[in-house]
Amino acid sequence: MLTITHTHEAGTMVEGTVRGDGTAEILKAQRWRWGRSIAAWFVPQSRDRLPKWHTINAAATALRAAGFEVATEIDEATRSTAEVEAGKIERQEQRAGALDSKADRKATAADQAQARADRR
Known part of the structure; x- marks a missing residue:
């Protein structure tokens, strides 16, 4: 199960991926980036901003089409x-x-x- 999360503080990230599971190619194509320091896929420039729904929905759709189960947890509260x-x-x-x-x-x-x- 993959979970796309968004908080104002952390930005938009995907949780539940593992190396070699096939998510990297899909997320790269959707312009997500791998953060070594946080060990997670994230949407660039999403921290301290409202969620980019078009990016989140496109990634979720692509991941589901590839056979992954995807949930979203989006918190639109701002700091x-x-x-x-x-x-x-x-x-x-x-x-x-x-x-x-x-x-x-x-x-x-x-x-x-x-x-x-x-x-x-």
């Missing part, structure tokens, strides 16, 4: 502007921290590569 902005700031801080860590790892790898090259 306040302050909550939306606080969420953006939190995600930006997390992203900045992740990029700092990545830069440190890359710098270490570059230093090690340079040391190996110098030894040769």
Whole structure:
């Protein structure tokens, strides 16, 4: 059973997929994207917005046509502007921290590569 969910905070996502089940091709064709950090298929730019019914319905129809059982759980309630902005700031801080860590790892790898090259 696949479930297409939408909340203002999380956006539109599909739950219940597994690698190799055939959903990837269908969802890609419907312009959904795979989010590695959230380990789920999602509709780009759906967070903090009302549900994109045409996208949700098209994906559900395509998935059902391929033999999948699909349910939808759509919450159209919105968050306040302050909550939306606080969420953006939190995600930006997390992203900045992740990029700092990545830069440190890359710098270490570059230093090690340079040391190996110098030894040769």
